[in-house]
Amino acid sequence: MPEESESRTRPKPRIESLSDMVFGLALSVGAITLVGNPPTNTTELASDIATFAFSFLILINVWMRYTKIMSVLPLENRWTISLNTFLLFIVSIEPFLFNLFFRTNSSTSPGYYNVLSIAYGADLGILMLILGFFTTVLADEQRKLVPKDMLKEFNYDAISFYFSAALFFVSALIPLSVPGIGIPLRFDLWLVPFLVGALRRRGRDVIKEVQRSRPKSKRIAS
Secondary structure: OHHHHHHHHHHHHHHHHHHHHHHHHHHHHHHHHHOOOOOOOHHHHHHHHHHHHHHHHHHHHHHHHHHHHHHOOEEEEEEEEHHHHHHHHHHHHHHHHHHHHHOOOOOOOHHHHHHHHHHHHHHHHHHHHHHHHHHHHOOOOOHHHHHHHHHHHHHHHHHHHHHHHHHHHHHHHHHOOOOOOHHHHHHHHHHHHHHHHHHHHHHHHHHHHHHHHHHHHHHHOO
């Protein structure tokens, strides 16, 4: 009986399958866009691959951190399920906004280009904000969703998500009219969260390796 009630309140397998499908489709859209508008020279080829790599990097990073969260987050109420569904919608329109933005000429359509960049920054900001909220739920000690020794790690993850969301929202507010600053600064702000996240994960792995090696060195010394 308890197992049946838990399966009814936590429909994780179906939602996780849907989530994997949405992330897979989002990744496929970028590749399909490249095929639909193939490059005509080496310069365009390199530019298209770099553009796709940027979108791919974003989606893969989000997917890995999302799966880590959803592997332990109970979908126990409508609010959590609805927020998860909205997150998947945000993920699904990311490649659409991304490709529109990078294929719009900023000199011929500056107003439309600005709207697209604002929409893209806001889209990623909302995505990070939802992931931050989910991580905060996991880091709640009273809920006992994760082991106590992992609470600090999830707290740091939540702070990282909120920081990333703030950067994306700020990027949407930067005026593009400032020559040499507006557009490059937006790109830089979009990259910062993923660089910081990669450095933080690397630092965490180094700390873990050091902690694992300490008992061994003590045994050897004794």
